Amino acid sequence: KSCNKTFNALADSPLYRMKKAEKWIEYTKLMWEGVSLRKSAKALDITLRTSFRWRHMFIKAPASFNPSVLTGVIEADETSLPESFKGKRAINRKSRKRGGGKIEKVPIFIALDRSGAISHKVLERNTKENIQAQLKPLLSSGSVLCTDGNLSYKGIAKELDIDHKRLIGLDNQRVVEGIYHIQTLNNYMMRWKAWLRRFNGIGTDYIENYLSWFRFMEDNTEYSDQTWIK
Incomplete structure (x- = not known):
């Protein structure tokens, strides 16, 4: 299982050398x-300080298991989060005028297939x-790409x-030909963002790590102590 691969890989990381390994499972919960x-x-x-180190070592661990290819019916879309410098000591941007300017949005591309990748x-x-x-x-031979009405995808597909x-929202098209839709992806994004709200905001630099962690935990709802500390 990817669970074993992920945390066996920790044997070569600073996390493996941390003390109090018996508390890792409780910490991840x-x-x-x-x-x-x-x-x-x-x-x-x-x-x-240890709590901070553990969190960021754990959320970083599954990041290397991003799939290299998707197959079959592929759903793709973008979402966004407000730009955040949470966790950074220095903010590398010009200060905004009081009461003016919009909060920058960070675009995030997400794609999945029906096998769960x-x-x-x-x-x-x-x-x-x-x-x-x-x-x-990510595209494989014979795959079918499902997206919303974003014209970028139309050009890419061509x-x-x-x-x-x-799937054109204005036409109220949610399913095409009975099987083609982006509801699986939309539901995934909703679950991820609902989970993120528990953290009261995350730094932009850590978005991909939190995505990887969420994906990993959804795929591995059951795990043993041995899996985490091997």
Whole structure:
């Protein structure tokens, strides 16, 4: 299972050399519940610094298991989160005028297939070129791409010569030909964002790690102590 691969891989990481390994399982449960760093530290009698280190080592661990290819019916879309510098000591942007300016949004590309494989990437900008750079390597022969009405996907599908099903919101099209839709992806995004709310905001630099962690925990609802500390 990917669960075993993920945490066996920790044997070569700084996490493997951490003390108090017997508390890792309880800590991951607190993470999944969205318990704050400070409350987690108090519950497990560890320092706040240790709590911070553990969280970011754990959420980073599954990131390398992003699938390289998707098959069959593929759903793709973008979502976004407000830009956040949470967790950074220095903010590398110009200060905004008081009461003016919109909060920047960070675009996130997500694609999945019906077998449960999920790929995601934070985009620098939401452009056709950036979307295509992420989507093209994921497409396999004979796959069918399902998207919303974003014209970027129409152009990409034409350039790559792939079967493309567009779900046009204005036409109230939710399913095409009985099987083609993006509801699986929309539901996944909703669950992820609902889970994120437990953390009262996350830093932009950590978005992909939190996506990977959420994907991993949904795929591995049952795990043993041995799995985590091997």
